[in-house]
Amino acid sequence: MRRDLDQDGPAALLDRPGVRLAFAALDEPGAETRLIGGCVRDALLGIAAADIDLATTLLPETVLARARAAGLKAVPTGVEHGTITLITGDGPIEVTTLREDVETDGRHAVVRFGSDFTRDAERRDFTVNALSLDHAGHLHDTVGGLTDLENGRVRFIGDPATRIREDALRILRFFRFHARFGSDAPDPEALAACVAARDSLRRLSQERIRDEFLKLLMARGGPALVVTLSATGLLQRITGGVGELGRLERAARADLPSVMRLAALAVGARPDADRLRDRLRLSNQEHGRLTAYANALAALHGRAEIDPSAARSLAAEHGLTPLMETLAILAGEPRPRLTDGTDRVLLDLAGEGGPPSFPLAGADLVAAGIPPGPAIGRSLAAARRLWLERGCPSGEAERATLLKHALDRAHGLE
Numbered sequence: 001m002r003r004d005l006d007q008d009g010p011a012a013l014l015d016r017p018g019v020r021l022a023f024a025a026l027d028e029p030g031a032e033t034r035l036i037g038g039c040v041r042d043a044l045l046g047i048a049a050a051d052i053d054l055a056t057t058l059l060p061e062t063v064l065a066r067a068r069a070a071g072l073k074a075v076p077t078g079v080e081h082g083t084i085t086l087i088t089g090d091g092p093i094e095v096t097t098l099r100e101d102v103e104t105d106g107r108h109a110v111v112r113f114g115s116d117f118t119r120d121a122e123r124r125d126f127t128v129n130a131l132s133l134d135h136a137g138h139l140h141d142t143v144g145g146l147t148d149l150e151n152g153r154v155r156f157i158g159d160p161a162t163r164i165r166e167d168a169l170r171i172l173r174f175f176r177f178h179a180r181f182g183s184d185a186p187d188p189e190a191l192a193a194c195v196a197a198r199d200s201l202r203r204l205s206q207e208r209i210r211d212e213f214l215k216l217l218m219a220r221g222g223p224a225l226v227v228t229l230s231a232t233g234l235l236q237r238i239t240g241g242v243g244e245l246g247r248l249e250r251a252a253r254a255d256l257p258s259v260m261r262l263a264a265l266a267v268g269a270r271p272d273a274d275r276l277r278d279r280l281r282l283s284n285q286e287h288g289r290l291t292a293y294a295n296a297l298a299a300l301h302g303r304a305e306i307d308p309s310a311a312r313s314l315a316a317e318h319g320l321t322p323l324m325e326t327l328a329i330l331a332g333e334p335r336p337r338l339t340d341g342t343d344r345v346l347l348d349l350a351g352e353g354g355p356p357s358f359p360l361a362g363a364d365l366v367a368a369g370i371p372p373g374p375a376i377g378r379s380l381a382a383a384r385r386l387w388l389e390r391g392c393p394s395g396e397a398e399r400a401t402l403l404k405h406a407l408d409r410a411h412g413l414e
Helices: 009-014 017-025 038-044 060-069 117-122 145-150 160-166 170-181 188-196 198-203 206-218 222-231 234-239 245-253 258-266 270-280 284-300 308-318 320-330 342-352 362-367 374-389 396-410
Strands: 033-036 052-056 073-078 083-088 091-097 099-104 109-113 132-134
Touching: 009 017, 009 038, 009 132, 017 033, 017 052, 017 060, 017 083, 017 091, 033 038, 038 052, 038 132, 038 145, 060 073, 060 083, 060 091, 099 117, 160 170, 160 188, 170 188, 170 198, 170 206, 170 222, 170 234, 188 198, 198 234, 206 222, 206 258, 206 270, 222 234, 222 245, 234 258, 234 270, 245 258, 245 320, 258 270, 258 284, 258 320, 270 284, 284 308, 284 320, 308 320, 308 342, 308 374, 320 342, 362 374, 362 396, 374 396
Parallel strands: 052 091
Antiparallel strands: 033 052, 033 132, 073 083, 083 091, 099 109
16 A cells, blocks of 8 residues: 655754754764664654754764754763764654665674665665654665555565564564554564574564564554464563464554563463563563553453442452453453443542542541451451442442441441
């Protein structure tokens, strides 16, 4: 499917204040600097680029000197790789000296600085990421990226197997970029190379796989590409398990965040959350989200329906957000069914800022004459169970009932 590119996008990119300042600072006779990569690609698609990258024939020390002479803050963020970050009023701009690969091992590349934009383009991953734009507005395309962008096609530059041997993460990047920019089926040659090299994912750090996979899950065509990952055996190498593809699709339709899309896809029970934490080096917060989903999933298992009272209890027990996210993921399945008024209750709770709160505390029992100790905890737990069974009612009368129940338990009268 051919798409029309935004002819005004490159001009808008060049007109950004930070870009103008950077070009002016790096303007030196005999040198050349261009916008390159994703920012050019996005400009042609009418997307405001979040990250601005420049490639230059100037050496890093010259970039630093010229930027500082122009009054720009320049930070040597990756000077050993030729990268200097310029701090401008509308965001950072990375400036990298042209490079040529000397040696690669699938994870790291040994490079030397160069001055040939064509050779620099040939060392990049995909044709759509190798477009460059000079300060005069001339678009440079030496690898066919413009045609591929128009046709919604993501292709490796040169031999796909060679590109993947240089960096195995390009397997996941291929799927992510096709999910964002591709149309129709993935490029057959690229797909075959990714499948053939799938075992090379083991050489990558878990953090790199995690970051790339979560980005893939958030891409427009992410769920469809995960189907391909599953069919080719790549998904099992990433998550260590099978995928709930229908649940992932519903999580995407509900616009849930990436960690919840991962939960929908790969978590069926608490051990799955633990496995993903270890396999993908998830943060404690991300693991907590997966665990909350697993707990809510277990609480909903086997329920034919959820009425307003049960919804309030489930929200109090498991948290309103985990409950609503889990229900969104399960929405296309036969059970549980939400009875009339349940959706309204959940929306009302969201408007109130969260689930109902248990109205008693240990201090209430101490004030009523119960000495501090284990009896208070057991009595409060009994009263909370009653509160949950009754649908988490509120009001002074209900609070008095719960307090009596707790005191009776404490006095051994139950």
